Amino acid sequence: MHTVTLIPGDGIGPEISEATKRVIEATGVAIKWDIQEAGIDVFEKEGTPLPQRVIDSIKKNKVALKGPITTPVGTGFRSVNVRLRQVLDLYCCLRPCKTFKGTRTRYEDIDLVIIRENTEDLYAGIEFKKGSADAKKIIDLINELTGKIIRPDSGISIKPISVYATERIVRFAFEYSRKNKRKKVTAVHKANIMKYSDGLFLETARNVAKTYPDIEFEDRIVDNMCMQLVQKPELYDVIVLPNLYGDIVSDLAAGIIGGLGLAPGANLGEEYAVFEPVHGSAPKYKGLNKVNPLAMILSGVLMLKYLGEFKAAERLETVVASLIAEGKHVTYDMKPTPDDPTAATTSIVADAIIEKLR
Ligand code: NAD
Numbered sequence: 001m002h003t004v005t006l007i008p009g010d011g012i013g014p015e016i017s018e019a020t021k022r023v024i025e026a027t028g029v030a031i032k033w034d035i036q037e038a039g040i041d042v043f044e045k046e047g048t049p050l051p052q053r054v055i056d057s058i059k060k061n062k063v064a065l066k067g068p069i070t071t072p073v074g075t076g077f078r079s080v081n082v083r084l085r086q087v088l089d090l091y092c093c094l095r096p097c098k099t100f101k102g103t104r105t106r107y108e109d110i111d112l113v114i115i116r117e118n119t120e121d122l123y124a125g126i127e128f129k130k131g132s133a134d135a136k137k138i139i140d141l142i143n144e145l146t147g148k149i150i151r152p153d154s155g156i157s158i159k160p161i162s163v164y165a166t167e168r169i170v171r172f173a174f175e176y177s178r179k180n181k182r183k184k185v186t187a188v189h190k191a192n193i194m195k196y197s198d199g200l201f202l203e204t205a206r207n208v209a210k211t212y213p214d215i216e217f218e219d220r221i222v223d224n225m226c227m228q229l230v231q232k233p234e235l236y237d238v239i240v241l242p243n244l245y246g247d248i249v250s251d252l253a254a255g256i257i258g259g260l261g262l263a264p265g266a267n268l269g270e271e272y273a274v275f276e277p278v279h280g281s282a283p284k285y286k287g288l289n290k291v292n293p294l295a296m297i298l299s300g301v302l303m304l305k306y307l308g309e310f311k312a313a314e315r316l317e318t319v320v321a322s323l324i325a326e327g328k329h330v331t332y333d334m335k336p337t338p339d340d341p342t343a344a345t346t347s348i349v350a351d352a353i354i355e356k357l358r
Contacts, residue, residue, distance in 0.1 A: 065275050
């Protein structure tokens, strides 16, 4: 019996979490769910969107399955998702992006793995609000040190990139490649412009790559990478990126394989793992029983593998693949047009998968 923390999240989170929970239970793997609410509704009730009990639960159970959680834009609380990754030192965000037969996309046979550094870069949360005393101090110091003029009405976000975190994530990319018989790792950066942050990422990645001579290594500048992924994604295999580029390129890769409804993810550290879809809480679809649960169900497949339940994971993935290939019990986003009257609901997709698992 595994005990797993289940965070349903907010927005569409609870609907897709329920669908995923039912499907995972139908695989026959014995899981005791420790259900922990977090997110925007919890903020209203408990004064924080991420109560300590949620973190304690993950620390106790080591593994969590998580629905998306809303982050207010510009103002309000900071991202629960980013905070969880930092507090639990979930330094790696693993996002496999693979095309399933029957998906409506311009591309075929795509099998990319995006590996995103999860703890630093512009997501470190080191920011100075426009007009604050601290922002003024930082601006004055930078103006003095660099001779460049930062305008006094600027807000500041800091981008730290360390050798420590880069080594760790690039090593993860190579170890993952070895274990999963992948051939090539591509490191992505903007080292031509940000010489001391992205430049350090690239230099460190190159040094780590030297210790893995059995796996090909190359690098790409992030803008070129985006263009290349749109034009010839089949040239790429495992892609390792700092936090911000990783976030953006993950969505791009999700688009290539047919949309956010199909892109799973895992946040991994030395001690803990939190599995969640790439997509967010899509608030406008909340409570409509309409959105695609497959990204979260496929995150559940990653979780089953992590728990060592390989047979169940493989069976569930095969069933999802056959459901997509048949094209009948799929949600609106996988139909020819979004208003297709034959689109299945979230819960019907789960029912159809459970039926196939029987
Ligand atoms: P989003 O991913 O929530 O939704 C963007 C659009 O993608 C939706 O309007 C919808 O058209 C489509 N989409 C997303 N998930 C889908 C699904 N399962 N099935 C079908 N279509 C789907 O992105 P957003 O609108 O930029 O963000 C909404 C909120 O989610 C924000 O507050 C954001 O901060 C948060 N967010 C959370 C996470 C997380 O919890 N890890 C990740 C990304 C965004």
